[in-house]
Amino acid sequence: MAHKVIFHLPRRELGREDIEFVVEQDGKRFGTLLVSKGAIEWRPTNKVYRRKLSWTKFDQLMRTIGLRV
Incomplete structure (x- = not known):
C-alpha cells in the first residue's frame, strides 16, 4: 500500500501559514x-x-508507539 505525498511550501518563514502535505493512497x-x-x-x-x-x-x-528505525 504505497502512498503518494505532495507538498506545497509557503514563500516565507514558517509561522502562521502551515506547510501542507497532501497524502494520496491508490x-x-x-x-x-x-x-x-x-x-x-x-x-x-x-x-x-x-x-x-x-x-x-x-x-x-512517537517515543511511545512509533517504530524504531
Whole structure:
C-alpha cells in the first residue's frame, strides 16, 4: 500500500501559514498533514474536523508507539 505525498511550501518563514502535505493512497486523496510552528494536524479526507497535536505531545506519541528505525 504505497502512498503518494505532495507538498506545497509557503514563500516565507514558517509561522502562521502551515506547510501542507497532501497524502494520496491508490490515486485518491487519503488526507492532509498540516505542519506549523505550534503543532501538527491531520485532516482526513471528506471530514470537517482535524486532529491536532502539540510538538511535545507528538514527541511523546512517537517515543511511545512509533517504530524504531
